[in-house]
Amino acid sequence: MTVLVWILLILLVGIGLGFIAMPLVRARGGGSPGQADERREALREKEGALQLLRDLEQDHRTGKLEPEDYAVLRPEAEARAIAAMKRCDGLAAETGADVEDPIERAIRLERVRLERGASR
Amino acid sequence: MIQLGSYCVYLALAVTALAGALGALAVWKKRRDLTDAARNAILVAAGFTTLAVAGLLYALLVGDYQIQYVWQNSDRSMSLFYKLGALWGGQSGSILFWGWLMSLYAVGVVIRHRNDPDEIVAPALTTLMFIQGFFLTLVGFVARPYTRGAFIPPDGNGLNPLLQHPIMTIHPPMLYLGFVGMAVPFAFAIGALVSGRLGNEWIKRIRFWAILAWLFLAAGNVLGARWAYVELGWGGYWAWDPVENAAFMPWLVGTAFLHSVIIQERRGMFKVWNMLLVMTAFILTITGTFITRSGIVSSVHAFAQSSIGAWFAAFLTFLIVASIGLIVWRRGSMRSENNLDSLVSREAGFLLNNLILLGGAFTVLLGTFFPILSEAVRHVKVSLGPPYFNTIMTPIGLALLLLVGLGPVIAWKRMSLSGLWKALSLPVVIAVAAAGVLVIFGVRHAYALVTFALCAMVLMTIVGEFVRGVRARRALGYAHESIPVAMGRLIWRQPRRYGGSIVHIGVVMMFIGFAGAAFIGEWEAKSLNPGAKFNAGGYDLTFQGLEESASPDVETVKADVLVSRHGHDLFRLTPHRNWYRKAEQLSTEVAIYSTWRHDLYVILADLDDTGHASFKVYINPLVNWFWWGGLVMCLGGILVLLPPKQRMAG
Numbered sequence: 001m002t003v004l005v006w007i008l009l010i011l012l013v014g015i016g017l018g019f020i021a022m023p024l025v026r027a028r029g030g031g032s033p034g035q036a037d038e039r040r041e042a043l044r045e046k047e048g049a050l051q052l053l054r055d056l057e058q059d060h061r062t063g064k065l066e067p068e069d070y071a072v073l074r075p076e077a078e079a080r081a082i083a084a085m086k087r088c089d090g091l092a093a094e095t096g097a098d099v100e101d102p103i104e105r106a107i108r109l110e111r112v113r114l115e116r117g118a119s120r
Numbered sequence: 121m122i123q124l125g126s127y128c129v130y131l132a133l134a135v136t137a138l139a140g141a142l143g144a145l146a147v148w149k150k151r152r153d154l155t156d157a158a159r160n161a162i163l164v165a166a167g168f169t170t171l172a173v174a175g176l177l178y179a180l181l182v183g184d185y186q187i188q189y190v191w192q193n194s195d196r197s198m199s200l201f202y203k204l205g206a207l208w209g210g211q212s213g214s215i216l217f218w219g220w221l222m223s224l225y226a227v228g229v230v231i232r233h234r235n236d237p238d239e240i241v242a243p244a245l246t247t248l249m250f251i252q253g254f255f256l257t258l259v260g261f262v263a264r265p266y267t268r269g270a271f272i273p274p275d276g277n278g279l280n281p282l283l284q285h286p287i288m289t290i291h292p293p294m295l296y297l298g299f300v301g302m303a304v305p306f307a308f309a310i311g312a313l314v315s316g317r318l319g320n321e322w323i324k325r326i327r328f329w330a331i332l333a334w335l336f337l338a339a340g341n342v343l344g345a346r347w348a349y350v351e352l353g354w355g356g357y358w359a360w361d362p363v364e365n366a367a368f369m370p371w372l373v374g375t376a377f378l379h380s381v382i383i384q385e386r387r388g389m390f391k392v393w394n395m396l397l398v399m400t401a402f403i404l405t406i407t408g409t410f411i412t413r414s415g416i417v418s419s420v421h422a423f424a425q426s427s428i429g430a431w432f433a434a435f436l437t438f439l440i441v442a443s444i445g446l447i448v449w450r451r452g453s454m455r456s457e458n459n460l461d462s463l464v465s466r467e468a469g470f471l472l473n474n475l476i477l478l479g480g481a482f483t484v485l486l487g488t489f490f491p492i493l494s495e496a497v498r499h500v501k502v503s504l505g506p507p508y509f510n511t512i513m514t515p516i517g518l519a520l521l522l523l524v525g526l527g528p529v530i531a532w533k534r535m536s537l538s539g540l541w542k543a544l545s546l547p548v549v550i551a552v553a554a555a556g557v558l559v560i561f562g563v564r565h566a567y568a569l570v571t572f573a574l575c576a577m578v579l580m581t582i583v584g585e586f587v588r589g590v591r592a593r594r595a596l597g598y599a600h601e602s603i604p605v606a607m608g609r610l611i612w613r614q615p616r617r618y619g620g621s622i623v624h625i626g627v628v629m630m631f632i633g634f635a636g637a638a639f640i641g642e643w644e645a646k647s648l649n650p651g652a653k654f655n656a657g658g659y660d661l662t663f664q665g666l667e668e669s670a671s672p673d674v675e676t677v678k679a680d681v682l683v684s685r686h687g688h689d690l691f692r693l694t695p696h697r698n699w700y701r702k703a704e705q706l707s708t709e710v711a712i713y714s715t716w717r718h719d720l721y722v723i724l725a726d727l728d729d730t731g732h733a734s735f736k737v738y739i740n741p742l743v744n745w746f747w748w749g750g751l752v753m754c755l756g757g758i759l760v761l762l763p764p765k766q767r768m769a770g
Contacts, residue, residue, distance in 0.1 A: 005124055009124070009127060009131075012131075012167075012168075013131065016135065016164040016167065016168075017164075019160050019163070019164060020135075020138065020142075020157050020160045020161045020164055021157065022157075022160065023152075023153045023154075023156030023157045023160065024153050024154070024157050040235050040236070040237075041237060041321070044321070044324065048320065048324060048385075051764060052385070052386065054764075055386070058589075058592065058614070058617070059531075059532060061588075061592035061595065062585075062588035062589060062591075062592050063531075063543075063588060064466075064528075064529075064530075064531050064532065065531055065532050065533075066531050066533070066534070066535070066539070069531070069532060069533045069534070073532075073533075
């Protein structure tokens with residue numbers, strides 16, 4: 001194997017290892033990763049609950065769901081969707097994710113922190 | 121090149137191991153930075169694996185015969201297309217190809233799930249790296265494509281002539297994409313078990329990957345059947361060969377899984393079932409690979425026997441033990457949220473669907489491994505052929521077809537028998553009428569009659585599904601839309617539901633093709649002189665003569681056959697025989713004339729020294745319904761992959 005190829009290989013290995021190590025040496029910016037995960041999960045849950053509602057409606061309209069069963073399943077699905085939406089809204093309010101202006105968001109976050117500190 | 125390629129393989133393996141270790145550490149320490157590092161390592165591993173594959177591909181394309189794999193699987197006369205196919209044509213190349221596809225899928229998971237919680241993703245990525253590591257270990261130490269030959273030959277051996285067909289170049293990658301793709305749902309299932317997050321989150325995450333893998337397996341199976349039909353020249357397309365079965369079984373179980381998850385999403389039931397199904401589907405892909413490569417079961421498709429079988433057996437054992445262990449550990453968290461309310465319900469229908477599909481897969485598995493079992497028990501290798509498989513799988517297939525028809529009409533939770541009859545009455549009447557018409561026209565084959573009747577019934581229920589959907593759409597204020605527009609928008613808005621219906625239409629078409637097989641006609645005409653005429657299935661075939669040609673690698677003898685009917689010349693067919701000098705192998709190339717009603721399939725069966733030709737002719741009724749049905753099924757599968765649109769309106 002030529003020297004050039006060896007150098008290339010070593011370079012690739014070095015770049016690769018550097019790329020792998022990057023997250024370990026770099027601090028992650030933005031909000032707490034746990035909160036971001038929770039927000040995404042809540043959003044996914046909300047989408048799933050709304051899709052379930054749509055499916056129930058479609059099955060009811062096309063006669064695949066008996067009216068008595070629709071009367072039972074629909075409120076259950078609605079309650080699930082409402083709970084998911086509330087959770088989304090609550091998390092958005094806590095993190096200021098629903099606020100576009102960065103200054104407003106920072107004030108909201110500080111307020112939440114102060115309220116939490118006062119309640120302890 | 122050999123050294124560079126080998127080092128790329130070892131580096132890929134090392135980084136894969138690092139990625140797995142980082143992922144495992146991330147699970148243990150619950151640290152986001154470790155998961156991110158694992159993700160990056162997966163990208164780097166994919167890079168090195170890609171380099172390893174690129175190196176072998178380059179060697180094949182330029183004919184670097186110092187590499188043993190290159191001269192064993194290619195030669196200078198092969199076109200670029202077949203040299204590409206040589207990458208997966210041999211044992212070690214195909215395992216490297218598998219490892220590469222695994223790395224690409226892993227990259228796909230990293231990208232698609234980059235924002236998903238680490239709790240689920242980290243163990244899933246670790247599992248994927250474990251699987252990838254296994255294949256790269258094989259490539260690095262057991263079946264090494266970058267091995268120097270004892271000498272450098274002036275030319276290679278070439279690819280097996282049977283494999284030098286366009287379909288045979290596409291079919292293996294399709295199947296590998298399906299086999300390897302099944303690892304992703306498996307990995308997420310492991311992730312769900314390890315993390316304890318056993319709600320619907322993991323199901324929603326794997327839906328795309330499970331459908332994709334299923335789609336590739338479906339396409340791969342149909343392409344393989346097509347290759348067998350046009351290349352092997354026995355008139356049929358499915359012989360229950362072990363390698364065919366190896367690709368069929370995970371598809372059956374994958375089908376069961378895709379249906380069963382709907383129940384978990386809607387009713388919170390079948391959680392353990394779904395876990396078992398997704399794990400079984402992947403384990404069967406490894407089983408299939410074990411069958412193909414270990415030589416324990418003989419097959420026309422198999423790679424040469426090697427010691428690699430022991431490695432696969434060990435890997436398989438580990439997967440089975442680990443999967444069962446995890447399910448048992450978490451069984452308490454997988455209790456159903458609801459019970460089965462009625463045996464006449466969609467839930468019960470899906471349960472029956474699971475049982476029948478699993479039963480089918482088990483039947484095929486038993487039949488495939490029977491030679492080994494019989495040898496172990498009675499010291500005699502007994503093979504089970506098409507009669508065993510057809511006897512058991514035909515009623516299983518018909519039961520499934522019936523469920524395809526019942527599924528769209530049965531209600532969730534419970535349905536009264538009168539309600540079921542109301543929904544089914546018209547389809548049943550159509551089915552009986554169809555059977556009656558066929559009996560009047562002389563069809564007496566019982567299975568064929570039942571199949572056609574069921575096909576008519578199922579088609580009616582699917583049409584009913586679309587009719588109800590269009591009606592519901594019109595009731596929402598879209599009465600101005602024409603029916604084709606309404607149907608198009610219905611499918612576009614709800615691709616999962618109606619894409620599934622299109623898949624079912626494809627299945628019905630394939631069953632029509634199966635039913636036609638009951639009426640295959642076979643004729644033989646031996647030792648014909650040029651000018652001789654014979655009749656086959658209402659066609660008059662006149663053997664006009666032979667034409668010989670030769671190239672440096674192949675000697676070809678073509679028979680010119682004029683096909684006519686009632687004195688009118690229709691077309692010419694040229695079945696031929698090729699003698700591949702280097703491989704010292706003879707292959708017959710059939711001539712096929714296709715219509716929607718049947719294929720006229722002509723084989724140049726034999727030649728003697730005096731120019732006499734013998735022919736075998738098949739009339740294969742309705743066989744093209746199978747091929748077109750396969751295409752429709754795959755198109756429906758592509759639709760099912762699409763995400764649902766947010767609202768019914770618009």
